Amino acid sequence: MKHLLLASLALVTITFAQDMKSNIPYVENGHARHVLDIYAPANAKNLPVVFWIHGGGWQQGDKSDVELKPQWFMDKGFVFVSTNYRLLPEVDMGTLIRDCAKSFAWVQKNIAQHGGDPKRVLVGGHSAGAQLAAILCTDDRYLKEAGADFNALIGSVPVDGDTYDIPAMIETAETRLRVHGMPMPKYGHRLKFGGDPEKHRDFSAVTHVAKGKGIPPFLILHVSNHPDTSIQARRFGAVLTEAGVPTTVFGAKDTDHSKLNDNLGKPGDPATVALSDFVARVLKK
Numbered sequence: 406m407k408h409l410l411l412a413s414l415a416l417v418t419i420t421f422a423q424d425m426k427s428n429i430p431y432v433e434n435g436h437a438r439h440v441l442d443i444y445a446p447a448n449a450k451n452l453p454v455v456f457w458i459h460g461g462g463w464q465q466g467d468k469s470d471v472e473l474k475p476q477w478f479m480d481k482g483f484v485f486v487s488t489n490y491r492l493l494p495e496v497d498m499g500t501l502i503r504d505c506a507k508s509f510a511w512v513q514k515n516i517a518q519h520g521g522d523p524k525r526v527l528v529g530g531h532s533a534g535a536q537l538a539a540i541l542c543t544d545d546r547y548l549k550e551a552g553a554d555f556n557a558l559i560g561s562v563p564v565d566g567d568t569y570d571i572p573a574m575i576e577t578a579e580t581r582l583r584v585h586g587m588p589m590p591k592y593g594h595r596l597k598f599g600g601d602p603e604k605h606r607d608f609s610a611v612t613h614v615a616k617g618k619g620i621p622p623f624l625i626l627h628v629s630n631h632p633d634t635s636i637q638a639r640r641f642g643a644v645l646t647e648a649g650v651p652t653t654v655f656g657a658k659d660t661d662h663s664k665l666n667d668n669l670g671k672p673g674d675p676a677t678v679a680l681s682d683f684v685a686r687v688l689k690k
Contacts, residue, residue, distance in 0.1 A: 424479070426519070431488070431511035441488040441508055442468050444475035449484055449520025453527065453559065453688060456509055457487045460532025460666070463501060463597060464493050470531075473670030477677070481684055484521035486512050490537075498598050498608055502547055505537050510553035527560040527621075527687065531666040535566025539610035539641065543620055558621040560687040562680065564666050565626060567633045569641035571598050571605040577633065611644045622651040624683040626676050628665055629656030651686075655679040 425444050432439035446452070455478050459466040468487040475485040490504035513523040530538035541547055542561040549555060568574050575595050582589055598608050606612050614620060623645055627638035635656060642654035657665050657676040668674045 425475075431508045436491055438489040438491050439504065439507075440468070441486055441512070443516075443519050444479060444485040444487075445520045446479045446482070446484070451517075451522045452482055452484050452520055453525040454512065454516055454521040454523070455483050455485045456512055456526055456528045457485065458490070458505055458528070458530030458534035458537045459487065460530065460534045461492075463498070463533045466492075466533070472667045477670030481681075483527075484516060484519060486516070486521075493597055494592075498604075502537060502540060502608075503551065505541060506547040506551040506553065509541065509548060510551035513553050513557060524554070524557045525559050526557050527562065527684075528558060529562035529564065530566075531564040532566060532662065533568075535563030536568040536608075536610070539563045539566065539569050539623075540608065540613070542623070543610040543618075544613040545618060556619050558619070559690070560621050560624070560683065562624045562626065562683070563641075564669070565628055565631070565634045565662050567637050568594060568598075569609060569637050570611045571609045572602065573640065574633065574637065575605065577636075611641055614644045614648045614650070616648045620645070620648070620650045622683070622687055623653070624680060625652065625654045626665060626679065627654070627656055628660055628662055629658045631662065634662070653679065653683060 424447060425442060427442045428440045429443060430439055431441055457471060457474065459468055459470050468489045471487050478485045488505065488508040490501055490508065493501065512526070516523050528538045528542050538561055542558055545555040571594060578593065579589060579595070598605050623642070625638045625642050627634040629635060638654050638656070642652050645652040655676060660668065665676055669677055669680060671677055
């Protein structure tokens with residue numbers, strides 16, 4: 406029985422590897438980080454697509470940090486794409502966001518060759534990737550500038566982000582340090598997002614939420630006992646709801662910032678149950 410189980414696991418691993426294409430350039434003669442990975446079910450054709458953006462504080466991280474998500478989404482009938490992008494401080498935040506938009510545009514133009522439907526794309530991301538996913542799905546300028554179709558968005562799943570409202574996050578973090586007599590960070594959110602209050606507002610997803618823009622439904626996942634990501638999730642959710650955007654805000658208990666992301670796709674995981682319900686709803690439309 407043990408040998409049969411090991412053989413079965415080996416077969417699953419081989420099948421999974423055959424369905425993955427890695428380090429595909431999305432910019433011709435571009436940077437080493439202008440690459441993405443595609444995971445597709447066998448014989449995929451015209452399937453909805455997940456476009457995933459990794460976290461890492463906009464300064465580190467990699468498209469390989471996907472854990473269970475590719476297989477889970479493939480089992481749900483999706484093609485899964487995970488992208489890299491250039492990082493701070495090598496580039497500024499606007500350039501970094503535009504990298505993600507260019508990657509998205511490449512996916513729309515080429516994903517049919519890998520079994521995906523370019524007119525049905527769900528965008529998600531964790532931590533810094535949550536902010537990037539949220540801005541791409543609310544500020545339509547980035548995708549339009551890259552030649553992508555904003556109307557192809559069917560949903561967005563930002564996971565435990567703390568910068569949907571950047572001025573609020575800066576004020577919260579800096580006040581906490583100031584009242585406790587602690588030094589300010591040398592390269593905190595204030596500088597990461599350009600050191601200019603106007604840029605802070607412009608890089609905030611809440612700034613760009615409005616009725617009639619075609620903003621897709623949102624599932625905002627966050628750690629329930631984390632004060633910063635919780636209040637940011639509630640703030641963003643309230644703005645979306647006020648604009649008439651179908652929105653679910655789900656606070657996951659007994660987890661942390663990393664585990665919430667890593668456990669997505671795990672059987673019985675509460676956040677995964679919320680994700681499954683959300684996916685079922687957006688695919689019905």
